[in-house]
Ligand code: NAD
């Protein structure tokens with residue numbers, strides 16, 4: 239029996255995780271569930287999964303959570319609130335595994351805490367690695383944590399690498415090929431991208447996901463964040479990471495070896511597959527995912543990514559070459575840019591503009607040696623981006 243905390247339980251990954259867990263009540267027990275805002279959904283999840291703790295991110299909403307748990311007859315669920323509570327439920331001695339599925343930089347501290355505490359960390363929150371890849375990998379090593387990537391591409395690569403994977407050169411790995419669907423605007427003319435709406439941007443052709451990552455997929459920033467994520471997870475320099483646009487999203491990524499072999503992991507685009515893999519590793523369990531029907535898919539296509547139309551991907555590579563706090567700054571700018579785009583304050587093509595200007599103005603002022611430096615870099619980038627928006631965005 240594995241006891242598990244789910245950070246970001248009310249989101250897209252959280253809901254899929256609970257779906258897989260519910261299929262295996264003999265294997266998994268839920269210790270804690272967290273959410274931000276969607277209290278009713280969190281309470282419903284508590285009724286179904288009976289955790290010991292329910293955590294709401296905003297301390298202001300603790301009373302509401304308590305009331306609603308009480309009304310639902312769930313007085314045995316202890317309600318908690320705030321960032322410290324997220325760290326607390328990620329490090330409880332009885333917890334074996336933590337699903338890190340909060341979106342954005344807000345997920346970093348509890349994820350880091352779980353790594354330090356030596357948990358099995360199911361890592362969906364890619365922003366943790368983008369912001370603090372070096373510190374996080376170090377914390378996981380020292381804490382004795384088991385890291386299982388949940389992002390479908392990284393999960394695929396993990397499955398295609400030799401196990402245990404220790405060193406690319408020694409184990410004959412030449413490079414990894416990260417696949418990208420290309421998002422809803424693949425093949426669109428540059429000019430058409432000027433007035434795309436949030437509704438169009440969040441409508442991903444293959445995956446159903448939260449709003450932030452959906453916009454990131456449309457701008458290719460998501461692939462950029464994933465390149466940075468891969469750099470840390472697999473300790474590979476950016477030259478050994480190639481992005482391949484593959485519109486069907488059937489191959490979730492590949493590993494190329496020195497002898498010319500290329501190993502790929504395939505499956506239907508359903509996050510329950512990587513989630514089930516992470517939960518059960520090194521075993522395999524049913525995820526509720528339909529088998530892949532290759533006859534229906536019939537063909538698989540591959541294209542080069544277009545960096546001129548989707549500059550966010552190039553910015554991510556640039557941030558890796560610059561090193562230091564550049565990826566953290568890029569990530570912070572992008573969080574502000576995506577929120578402003580969803581609020582219709584800026585256009586789609588302003589996202590890379592704001593990201594680039596912020597990175598160039600802020601990144602070189604900070605190093606990545608400490609959490610303090612990275613947190614200050616993150617905040618400085620957000621302040622710069624807010625000022626940029628006040629000047630250039632609609633109010
Ligand atoms: P989502 O928006 O659907 O859910 C986010 C969750 O985080 C929710 O439970 C929300 O309540 C919580 N949250 C939001 N802001 C918070 C805050 N400030 N403090 C605490 N909790 C907060 O997002 P998602 O699509 O489930 O993505 C979650 C993470 O997984 C992201 O980092 C994303 O990049 C990554 N990921 C998602 C997918 C996917 O298919 N959805 C695939 C790969 C990676």
Ligand code: MG
Pocket residue numbers: 389390391464
């Ligand atoms: Mg992904």
